[in-house]
Amino acid sequence: MGIPFEEIERTWIEHAQPRIVLVDGLSLRKQLVGDVPLGHELGTSIIRRWAQLDKELGNESPYISFKHMMELDFATLALAEEDIVHMVQIQKQFSSEELPYPI
Numbered sequence: 001m002g003i004p005f006e007e008i009e010r011t012w013i014e015h016a017q018p019r020i021v022l023v024d025g026l027s028l029r030k031q032l033v034g035d036v037p038l039g040h041e042l043g044t045s046i047i048r049r050w051a052q053l054d055k056e057l058g059n060e061s062p063y064i065s066f067k068h069m070m071e072l073d074f075a076t077l078a079l080a081e082e083d084i085v086h087m088v089q090i091q092k093q094f095s096s097e098e099l100p101y102p103i
Helices: 005-009 025-032 040-057 072-079 088-094
Strands: 011-015 021-024
Touching: 005 025, 011 025, 011 040, 021 025, 021 040, 025 040, 040 072, 072 088
Parallel strands: none
Antiparallel strands: 011 021
C-alpha cells in the first residue's frame, strides 16, 4: 500500500525566512530519487537544513564562525547581474535575528 496521492501532493517543506520556500512531496520525490535535476527551492531547503545542523554542532562558541551558508538566491541573482545589494531577501541573509555572529 503506497502513500495516498493527496499526501504526496501536499507541502512538505515550508520556511519563511529570509524568503518563503515551499516544496511539495511530489517535487521531493522527483528531485531526490527521480530523474529531475535538483530545483532552486529544494536546493535552498537543503542548504538551510545544513546550516541549522552546523549551528547546532558548533554551539560551544556560536560567536566564532568561519563560514556563512549562502542560499542559492545569492549566486543565481549575482550571475544574472541583478542589483543584489538592494534586495531584501539577500540583505536578510546577512542581517537577520537568527545570525548568532556579526558578519
